[in-house]
Amino acid sequence: MRATANDVAVLARVSVSTVSRALSSPHMVSPPTLQKVQQAADQLGYLPNRAARGLVTGRTGNIALTIPDLNNPYFAGLTKEIQEQARVRGLQMFLADIDEDPSAELQVVEAVATQVDGVLLCSPRAGTDELLAAAGRTPVVMLNRAMSAVASVVPDHRDGMIQGLRHLWALGHTEIGYVGGPRNSWSNTARQGAFLEVVAELDGVHGRDLGSFQPYFSGGVAAADIVFASAVTAVVVYNDLMALGLLDRAQRRGVHVPEELSVVSFDDIPFARSVTPHLSSVATSREEMARRALDALAATQEAAASSEEPPHHVVPVDLVVRDSTGPRPTSPIRPA
Amino acid sequence: MRATANDVAVLARVSVSTVSRALSSPHMVSPPTLQKVQQAADQLGYLPNRAARGLVTGRTGNIALTIPDLNNPYFAGLTKEIQEQARVRGLQMFLADIDEDPSAELQVVEAVATQVDGVLLCSPRAGTDELLAAAGRTPVVMLNRAMSAVASVVPDHRDGMIQGLRHLWALGHTEIGYVGGPRNSWSNTARQGAFLEVVAELDGVHGRDLGSFQPYFSGGVAAADIVFASAVTAVVVYNDLMALGLLDRAQRRGVHVPEELSVVSFDDIPFARSVTPHLSSVATSREEMARRALDALAATQEAAASSEEPPHHVVPVDLVVRDSTGPRPTSPIRPA
DNA sequence: CCACTCTCTGCAAAGGTTTGCATACTTCAC
DNA sequence: GTGAAGTATGCAAACCTTTGCAGAGAGTGG
Numbered sequence: 001m002r003a004t005a006n007d008v009a010v011l012a013r014v015s016v017s018t019v020s021r022a023l024s025s026p027h028m029v030s031p032p033t034l035q036k037v038q039q040a041a042d043q044l045g046y047l048p049n050r051a052a053r054g055l056v057t058g059r060t061g062n063i064a065l066t067i068p069d070l071n072n073p074y075f076a077g078l079t080k081e082i083q084e085q086a087r088v089r090g091l092q093m094f095l096a097d098i099d100e101d102p103s104a105e106l107q108v109v110e111a112v113a114t115q116v117d118g119v120l121l122c123s124p125r126a127g128t129d130e131l132l133a134a135a136g137r138t139p140v141v142m143l144n145r146a147m148s149a150v151a152s153v154v155p156d157h158r159d160g161m162i163q164g165l166r167h168l169w170a171l172g173h174t175e176i177g178y179v180g181g182p183r184n185s186w187s188n189t190a191r192q193g194a195f196l197e198v199v200a201e202l203d204g205v206h207g208r209d210l211g212s213f214q215p216y217f218s219g220g221v222a223a224a225d226i227v228f229a230s231a232v233t234a235v236v237v238y239n240d241l242m243a244l245g246l247l248d249r250a251q252r253r254g255v256h257v258p259e260e261l262s263v264v265s266f267d268d269i270p271f272a273r274s275v276t277p278h279l280s281s282v283a284t285s286r287e288e289m290a291r292r293a294l295d296a297l298a299a300t301q302e303a304a305a306s307s308e309e310p311p312h313h314v315v316p317v318d319l320v321v322r323d324s325t326g327p328r329p330t331s332p333i334r335p336a
Numbered sequence: 337m338r339a340t341a342n343d344v345a346v347l348a349r350v351s352v353s354t355v356s357r358a359l360s361s362p363h364m365v366s367p368p369t370l371q372k373v374q375q376a377a378d379q380l381g382y383l384p385n386r387a388a389r390g391l392v393t394g395r396t397g398n399i400a401l402t403i404p405d406l407n408n409p410y411f412a413g414l415t416k417e418i419q420e421q422a423r424v425r426g427l428q429m430f431l432a433d434i435d436e437d438p439s440a441e442l443q444v445v446e447a448v449a450t451q452v453d454g455v456l457l458c459s460p461r462a463g464t465d466e467l468l469a470a471a472g473r474t475p476v477v478m479l480n481r482a483m484s485a486v487a488s489v490v491p492d493h494r495d496g497m498i499q500g501l502r503h504l505w506a507l508g509h510t511e512i513g514y515v516g517g518p519r520n521s522w523s524n525t526a527r528q529g530a531f532l533e534v535v536a537e538l539d540g541v542h543g544r545d546l547g548s549f550q551p552y553f554s555g556g557v558a559a560a561d562i563v564f565a566s567a568v569t570a571v572v573v574y575n576d577l578m579a580l581g582l583l584d585r586a587q588r589r590g591v592h593v594p595e596e597l598s599v600v601s602f603d604d605i606p607f608a609r610s611v612t613p614h615l616s617s618v619a620t621s622r623e624e625m626a627r628r629a630l631d632a633l634a635a636t637q638e639a640a641a642s643s644e645e646p647p648h649h650v651v652p653v654d655l656v657v658r659d660s661t662g663p664r665p666t667s668p669i670r671p672a
Numbered sequence: 673c674c675a676c677t678c679t680c681t682g683c684a685a686a687g688g689t690t691t692g693c694a695t696a697c698t699t700c701a702c
Numbered sequence: 703g704t705g706a707a708g709t710a711t712g713c714a715a716a717c718c719t720t721t722g723c724a725g726a727g728a729g730t731g732g
Contacts (some may be wrong), residue, residue: 001473002450004718015682020720030680046471049450051387051396052718055687061385061447062430070543071606076412081407083433087440092447095400095431102421111397111428114338114385114688115451136338136381217610244610251612269606270407274553274580276587285393340688351712388688450718524686624712624717678729684722690716698709 001303003044012040023048055114062116063297064094068123072215072241073269074286075122078143082120089294091117094132098114102126105296109134118297121145122185139300141293145186151296151310153289156265160282162192163319164236164264167201167280172328173234173262176205179223179246180212181238187237188212191266195236208232213242220245226336228255233328234262240281242268247275247324253335258326270321277323284317339380348376359384390451399633400430400448400458402441408551409605410622411458414479416556417626418456425630427453438462445470456634459523475636477629481522487632487646489625490655493523493602495529495620500572500600501653503616505538506628509570509598512541515559516548517574518665524548524574527538528600531572544568556581564591564671569664570598570613576605577619583660584610589671594662604656613659620653 009016014033018293022029040046045312054060061244065082067075079095086093094116095106101210102125109119113136122143123130132140132150139151168176181188192209199207210226213219220242227235227246237243243265250257257263257277265272269282292313299311345352351370358365358373359556365373377381378626390396402419415431422429430452432444438461443454445467454475460467464483468476475487482488504512514531517524529546535543546562549555556578563571563582574581586593593599593613601608604619628649635647 006355006718016719017682017684018680022682024720028680033680045469047446047450047472048720049391049718050447051390051451052687053720054387055385055391055718059708062451070406070412070419071409071416072535073407073409073412079431080407080433080435080688083431084435087432087444088406092430092444093432094428095419096423096429097416099416099420108423110383111386113389115684133381136383138730152477156404164387175730217606227564248610248612270553271610275608275611276584316479341690342688353712353714354710357711360690364710369710385688388717389690392690394717396683446719513673579681674732676730676732679727681724681726683724684721686720687718692715693713695712696710698707699704700707702703702705 002048004219005046005048007044008037008040008046011044012036015298016315022050037306050155051115060115061090061119062092062094062112063118063294064096064108064112064116065120065122066096066098066108066122068098068100068125070097072239073271074239074267076102078122078286078289081286082293085287085290085294098125101123104131105135106192113138118301119295120293123185137298138336141296141300142287143293146312148312149310151300151312153292153296153313153315154190155192155254155284155289156314158194158198160266160319161236161318162282163197163200163328164280164282165195165202165205167321167325168234168264169263171204171234171262171325174328175232175234176203177208177210177227177230177232177235179210179220179235179237179242181215181219181242182184183212185215188215189323191236191238211234211239215239215242217241217245220247221249224249224253227261228253232262233267234264237263237265239270240265240267240279243279243281244271247277247279249252255335257324260329262325264319264325272320272322280322280325281320282317283320285316288315337384339433339568341382341384343380344373344376344382347380347551348372354386354451360403365642387451396424396451396453396602397428398428398445398448399454399456399630400432400451400452401458402434402444402460403458403600404434404436404461406433409486409577409607410575410577410603414458414622414625417622418629420624421626421630421666426620429607436461453533454637456629456633459521459619475633477632477636479625479629482648484648487636489628489632489651490526491514491620491625492650493526495532496529496602496620496653497527497572499536499653500618501534501541503655503657503661504570504572504600506596507570507661510541510630511568511570512567513544513563513571515546515563515573515578516554516572517551517555517578519544519548521551524551527572527574536547546571546591549574551575551578553577553581553584556583558587560585560589563597564589566618569596570600570661573599573601576601576608576615579615579660580607583613583615591671592609593660596665598661598664600655601662608656608658613640616658616661617656618653619656620651
């Protein structure tokens, strides 16, 4: 079996208490004993059992993250950054890919609740009340969903929409569509709402909701022909993955982007730069999201007793203009 | 605080032992008591503390996975499948993105070793000996690296290379290059070795090693001009990400794929179907890799005592032919 | 030389669960 | 009516660590 504190104690001829103190608060122990203990610990390759420690201290050094779909590079990148932020804070991370299954999300939260210091719910699929119930007393921070009752970190969807639409407006577009993501997604609701609001404020611009689609490449393919058949010359797409699908279908149908159709989307995944034309997209810094998420978690832990309002972060976004947006075409879309 | 077994015991007017038994081995408890306990547990929302359970049973219900780079969709997809396989087996999963940092890998393994039933090391960066030392008595399975001492799951690189090269050979190519990944990567060594071997066995085919590059989009871009300047009409590329970079650069340089250059790569990431031309690629079933990885972990746990040879899985692969490969051109590459 | 302060160390409890053993109670056969 | 067999439950130890408290010993000042 693996060496325990007791083994080290025996070898160093001290008590387990001294071993514990030597390793976690060295200043409480005399230099000679400290050295004895350290040597014994090294010799045995001793590492404290974190589960046992968590049992008594109440802090486990673990966090958990739920994510909807790792096959979406946006979420993969965000996961990477969150894990990196956890690492620099000395935390280990549980990960669960929910894959659109709300019950799986609840199960995971219940299962890990006792072994983590906090839970990060990224784009939660289940209901907020159930999730909070499942978490029990464990601090929770939501990513990509805002509610007053629980701490949250969300991108500034509205500002992203403003940046995207003003860009299209400046290019002369007046008929602009919104290609939506899943109807029950908080992010989609936020973006769709912002689209309609902002479009109403732009002089001479006519906005059109083109419907809801799956937030995958295939969803963009599915939306494409509807886009071509509508009278729009530009679209804002729920996310990059869908925009890629739209682009692929456009190419097959002989619709030229950006000459006949301009496309802006959200997320700025790395592949936005790997396709032709390179995608104009609204970028949120994943590193900033991750940093704020872990800060919010720490704050929530502190504020557990003091019932202050939990922190709500809105992370700034930036439109990155590339090749998928261009001036309003003079003639309408004409698929080959 | 969260409800404990003791709270349930008090409410149900039984002992904690009975609570424990009622919930984990119901048949050992009389129907009326069982019902009392269940009702009390429901009422309090009781869920056993898994860390405490792990302390006494020695099984935690957790595993850990280290992965080199979540921004590579191949690894993101593999992570997703492994987490899914863990879920169906009732296990929670720690995840660590190593990002090419061997010391981070060692730290993580040490940190989680006490709180997991096993560790999956995907494309390990650190040395095998150090990793095994860090894991201590925790079962370890390696993915994408094979060694006799430790259980492993690897794709059949050699067969993948055979399929890719025979495909190119059948298309008439005789000058074929290999665009390599990182020199210290086990996968790259395996693929490069297989390339040279297989190419030597193909009549009239001349293989050429074109060097080592970073396993990213940028690495493919960096390799591109070297490829165009060499006399090859086809290349096998270490992975899809690099192939995408190569394709991007080819388009900018005016090199037509597959008319002037055929490209085959490894991994078959989803984006292989999202770029133009769609990429011919050697696919490994991520689901199969994941399943075998968890099977191997379970087997390693069993065989901890009996010192049998650890299991070594070689997972079959399939070349998926798409649009990036075509007949040998009659005239050599001529960048615009 | 005493009393006091400080520094260091050990004892024992606590955290929440599982499980071997013992006990109490039933049931049944003789 | 007694003994055996069987069932259901509780007690207490164990897992590994941290930490409050107490005690031992050393040093210091009067």
